[in-house]
Amino acid sequence: MSKALDGPTIFMKRDDNTGLALGGNKTRKLEFIMGDALAQGADCLITAGAAQSNHCRQTAAAAASLGLECHLVLGGEEPEQTSGNLLLDKIFGSHIHWAGANRKGEDIPKIVEQLTKQGKKPYVIPYGGSNELGALAFVEAFKELESQRESMDVLFTHIVFASSSGATQAGLMLGKKILNSPAQIVGINIDKGKTDKVPFDQYTVALASSTASLIGANHQFTESDLTLNSDYVGEGYGVVGTLENEAIAMTAQTEGILLDPVYTGRAMGGLIDMIRSGKIKKTDRVLFWHTGGAPALFATQVT
Numbered sequence: 001m002s003k004a005l006d007g008p009t010i011f012m013k014r015d016d017n018t019g020l021a022l023g024g025n026k027t028r029k030l031e032f033i034m035g036d037a038l039a040q041g042a043d044c045l046i047t048a049g050a051a052q053s054n055h056c057r058q059t060a061a062a063a064a065s066l067g068l069e070c071h072l073v074l075g076g077e078e079p080e081q082t083s084g085n086l087l088l089d090k091i092f093g094s095h096i097h098w099a100g101a102n103r104k105g106e107d108i109p110k111i112v113e114q115l116t117k118q119g120k121k122p123y124v125i126p127y128g129g130s131n132e133l134g135a136l137a138f139v140e141a142f143k144e145l146e147s148q149r150e151s152m153d154v155l156f157t158h159i160v161f162a163s164s165s166g167a168t169q170a171g172l173m174l175g176k177k178i179l180n181s182p183a184q185i186v187g188i189n190i191d192k193g194k195t196d197k198v199p200f201d202q203y204t205v206a207l208a209s210s211t212a213s214l215i216g217a218n219h220q221f222t223e224s225d226l227t228l229n230s231d232y233v234g235e236g237y238g239v240v241g242t243l244e245n246e247a248i249a250m251t252a253q254t255e256g257i258l259l260d261p262v263y264t265g266r267a268m269g270g271l272i273d274m275i276r277s278g279k280i281k282k283t284d285r286v287l288f289w290h291t292g293g294a295p296a297l298f299a300t301q302v303t
Contacts, residue, residue, distance in 0.1 A: 001254040007275040008284040011156070012257070013145060016264075016292040021061030021088060024054045024292025025168060028137040029129035030062045036133055037068070042123035044069035044115060048105030050238065051076045052262070052296045055128050055165075057085040060092035070094040071115070071122075073107050084299025128165025135211040138171025139178065145287070146179050154285060156183040160274075161289035162267035163187025163228055166200065168291065170208040173226065177212075177219050183287070188267040189230040191237035201226055232270040238262050240300060243269035248297075260293030261300040267291075 002010050018027040037045060045063050049056040049072070056072045063070035072094050074086075082090060089096060099107045104127045115122045128134070149156065163169045169187045176185055192200045205221045212219040234241050244265035251259050251268055259265045271288060274280045 001250065004250065004254050005272065005275050006282070008157075008280060008282050008286050010271075011154070011285070011287045012255075013287060013289045015141075016258075016290045016294060018292070020065075021058050021092070022292070022295055024058050025138075025141075025289075026055045026058040026129050026292075027062075028141055029134035029167060030058060032133040032137045033125055033129055033131075034062050034066060037123040037125075038066065040123060041121055042068065043121045044071060044123070045125055046071045046073065046108055046111055046115070046122050047125035047129075048073040048075075048099070048102075048108060048127050050074065051079070052085045052238075052299050054085060054260070054263070054291075054293045054296070056094075057088045057092075057295065059125060059129075060089045060094040063094070064092045069120070071097060071111055073097045073099050073102075073105055073111065075099055075102060075104075084297070085295045086299065088295060126165075128167065130165035130167035130170075130207070132207065132211045132214045134167035135171040135174065135207055136214065138168050139175045139211065139215070140171075142172050142175025142179065142181075146175075146181065156181075156287040157284040158184045158186050158280060159287045159289060160186045160188065160267065160271045162190050162263035162291050163204075164190040164263065166204040166207055168289075169226070169228070170204050170211060172289075173204075173208045173221060174212055174217070174219060177221075177225075178217060185227060187226075187228045188270040189228050189233055190263055190266055191233065192228075192230065193233065193236070197228070197230055201228060204228070229270060229274075232266055232273070234266075240265070243273070247272055257290070258294045258297065259290070260296045262296055263293050264290055 015025040016023045020027040208221040240261045247269035
């Protein structure tokens with residue numbers, strides 16, 4: 001890919017290979033979150049996402065592996081054909097609740113009430129697994145990356161990834177600060193329009209600060225610590241265009257690696273554009289963090 005772009009050396013962190021239900025970055029978050037659920041005596045999990053949510057697919061798999069009931073609150077209406085992540089959700093035995101326009105868990109409280117009345121002990125996982133535990137997982141992930149980087153004797157100038165629910169970016173920001181890394185943490189905004197971006201920026205910064213407090217680290221963050229590139233939102237969440245299609249094809253045809261159409265396709269498309277426009281220079285060394293999501297390829301028209 002570097003040769004095809006006549007650009008910088010590009011490294012890739014392969015969270016698509018994490019191993020749980022075809023992989024993805026949510027596996028890291030779930031390691032921490034599921035431990036908390038078990039510690040609290042939960043017997044069922046509830047989380048939310050879009051119909052093709054990677055987070056929901058990995059949560060369903062984690063629940064199945066631990067013998068927990070799983071309830072997924074998915075945006076939209078039930079499709080006529082089941083494919084991609086939704087097919088896997090059903091294979092893992094999850095209970096699916098369709099929520100119409102609500103894809104971020106707005107309907108969760110009433111499901112908690114129903115399950116509690118049935119004598120169950122529900123545990124709510126926030127949208128995208130984005131809380132302090134989810135962010136803490138990416139502090140650990142940054143430490144893992146630093147160990148690999150040192151063994152390779154390389155310094156990254158940029159770490160680029162898809163940013164949507166906040167915990168991945170918050171955790172990487174905190175990891176960078178704890179380990180005093182010079183790398184620029186560059187989130188590619190996947191779905192936040194102009195009205196959503198300011199509160200999302202504030203949320204991500206606050207999450208990085210509260211995660212630092214959780215582990216006793218004396219670090220506080222401001223919006224000046226956050227780099228969230230919103231140039232590639234296009235027509236919105238899940239709308240696949242030329243940017244995503246080209247990135248998926250180029251990565252597959254130059255590296256034999258699959259991206260997904262919603263998250264990594266858009267993030268890689270952003271990286272490609274930043275290289276072509278000169279925002280990232282040929283002398284830079286870029287780490288692209290592959291957050292997974294390939295099952296969604298089988299539910300999307302990609303050209």
